[in-house]
Amino acid sequence: MYDGKFDLEERLIEFAVRIIKVAASLPNTVAGQHIAGQLLRSGTSPAANYGEAQGAESRADFVHKIRIALKELRETKVWLQILSRAELISSADRLQSLLKENDEVISILFKSAETARKNGEKLSRSTRQTP
Numbered sequence: 001m002y003d004g005k006f007d008l009e010e011r012l013i014e015f016a017v018r019i020i021k022v023a024a025s026l027p028n029t030v031a032g033q034h035i036a037g038q039l040l041r042s043g044t045s046p047a048a049n050y051g052e053a054q055g056a057e058s059r060a061d062f063v064h065k066i067r068i069a070l071k072e073l074r075e076t077k078v079w080l081q082i083l084s085r086a087e088l089i090s091s092a093d094r095l096q097s098l099l100k101e102n103d104e105v106i107s108i109l110f111k112s113a114e115t116a117r118k119n120g121e122k123l124s125r126s127t128r129q130t131p
Contacts, residue, residue, distance in 0.1 A: 049072065
């Protein structure tokens with residue numbers, strides 16, 4: 001569980017670990033295994049994409065990688081909601097906790113991408129105005 005210290009990469013890694021555990025607990029049925037595979041792909045990739053964003057070659061590259069992480073988090077949210085409604089997992093609290101974390105991380109990454117994009121626009125305008 002997230003300990004409150006703000007390290008977004010660590011938080012995303014912990015989220016991925018929790019997703020792995022949920023996927024591993026799904027029933028060995030066609031539906032369970034399909035959702036497990038989709039959930040593993042979408043729920044673990046944001047940590048890797050955020051890691052890539054930290055080494056971005058430009059502000060645009062950073063924003064692009066953050067947006068990929070956001071896309072994957074949004075997909076993960078849908079799979080978690082499907083799991084909840086299909087009642088394929090016994091602990092509803094576990095899913096609610098993951099959905100809450102998913103929403104919080106989406107908010108943080110969205111704000112980060114918007115701030116980087118706006119700062120890039122300001123920088124671009126100021127360099128064009130300089131003779």
